[in-house]
Amino acid sequence: MSATLELSLPAAAPVAAPAPSRSYWRVVGRQLRRDPMALAAGLVLLLIIGAAVLAPWLAPADPYKASMLKRLLPIGSPGFLLGTDELGRDMLSRLMHGGRLSLLMGVVPVLAAFGIGTAIGLLAGYVGGRLNMVIMRVLDVFYAFPSVLLAVAISGALGPGMSNSLIALTLVFLPQVVRVAESVTTQVRQLDYIEAARMSGASAFSIIRVHVLGNVLGPVFVYATGLLSVSMILASGLSFLGLGVKPPEPEWGLMLNTLRSAIYVNPWIAALPGALIFVTSIAFNLLADSVRSAMDIRR
Secondary structure: OOOOOOOOOOOOOOOOOOOOOOHHHHHHHHHHHHOOHHHHHHHHHHHHHHHHHHHHHHOOOOOOOOOOOHHOOOOEEEEEEEEEEOOOEEEEHHHHHHHHHHHHHHHHHHHHHHHHHHHHHHHHHHHHHHHHHHHHHHHHHHHHHHHHHHHHHHHHHHHHHHHHHHHHHHHHHHHHHHHHHHEEEEEHHHHHHHHHHHHHOOOOOHHHHHHHHHHHHHHHHHHHHHHHHHHHHHHHHHHHHOOOOOOOOOOOOOHHHHHHHHOOOOHHHHHHHHHHHHHHHHHHHHHHHHHHHHHOOOO
């Protein structure tokens, strides 16, 4: 007579998501500190941001005070280190104060798109099915237009103004962030530890918050940092076209527009706002590349 022996094995515990460890972030920080390009770009951005933040205390003159007798003074004029603009206003003061609005318009849309886009991408990637199809097909409509044209169209429809420009730029970057977040979430959702957490009875919200979010934020953050340079250029372009900040507020793109008529009289003065836009965008781009390279290591 045969007997059957049954063994009762304990249920396998859910495998925890491989969240970035402290040692991983220490390695990333060490990589950035050893990267001369990251240090140079960070120093340039630190100086620009510091000058913009401390502009009310560091600026040598009132950025709004005009003097028709001192129009378009050259660089190095007594009392005006970087000369004056078409209305006789101190260029150094206006450039320092203009950095506040230019940086605000360049950074805020990316941060808003990062937060909103990550949430939408997580939802679309984790739920999948028809919801994913509807969300992604709606966002695909935005890809039919170039970013510059889309920003101009949305900002023109909403009307000129800084708030409308921020909304327009956020809508331009939102589909790109959503696509990255959805792609990463779809890949993470198929991993074994997600299935183990689901089989253990964890709710969808808990799985997303504990297991998925930590693995999605890194790639989306790296991608979003690369959008900062594009955002700076687009924001300045909207102000240049009269769809962003309104006069007499100092903003680099608007200053570039108002100084167009001075390019034949004093081209160096007219080039200063454009040079700052270029340097800031390049610094953001180089720093984003360094962060991407530093984070692309095995944990």
